[in-house]
Amino acid sequence: MLTCSGAEGSTGNSSDLDSVIASIKDFDITPENTRLFLPQVKWEKLASMYVPGRSGSECEARWLNCEDPLIDHHPWTSVEDKNLLHIVQQRGISNWIDIAVSLGTNRTPFQCLARYQRSLNASIMKRGWTEDEDEKLRAAVEVFGESSWQDVASSLEGRTGTQCSNRSVNLLNDDIEFSLNFG
Structure with missing residues (x-):
């Protein structure tokens, strides 16, 4: 040198x-x-x-x-979401590198995985909460607090940080309402 x-x-x-x-x-x-x-x-x-x-x-x-300056950091478009869903339906969720390349919009494999899991995966996004999950959520919030929702979500299989945050607010409101009515 x-x-x-x-x-x-x-x-x-x-x-x-x-x-x-x-x-x-x-x-x-x-x-x-x-x-x-x-x-x-x-x-x-x-x-x-x-x-x-x-x-x-x-x-x-x-x-x-x-x-990397070639990475697209802009918000996801509806066209990208549609194409990502189509690619996942065609190829499955085992090779995110291939999925990112196939998408062709300069998204990283991690961006594609995160977008799919957090916003597009119907099996995660639409299902209701069980009493067991509510208890696990309460326990995780005790451990991690209300500022680290991804850590809380890691304690609950198949749940995102946003889902945990929203459910926690609903549970807190339910608990307050219960104590006001019956406490």
Whole structure:
């Protein structure tokens, strides 16, 4: 590696540095070109130099799932929802990488999974609550509080954080109403 400070890899010849600068000077840094460069990134070195306390794999995952400029962070459209449902119906829910590629809207596999599970999965979204689930919900809220709904939901199979939050409000209102009428 050639550096200005004459560190490891430098021959000390300023013409070497000039040739490196000249070779990259006109390089068009687009998101697409950045993707071509990713296999060469030394994630562990990057993490140790710029993100103390994080591993290289954490930095790579963050880039691939959040920071890549090609990722679509806009709200989901109804057309995307319809296409996502169609792809899931055709292919099942076992390969979210394939589903994201098939969707073709620069969504990550995780975005597709989260959108489907939180907003489109009819088996999760429409079913009623059982007394057993209500008890588990109360217990999870005791443990995790009312600010960490995804943690609460992780205690209840097949429930989302939003569902747990909404149900908790309804249960609290039911409990208050019960105590006012019978307490």
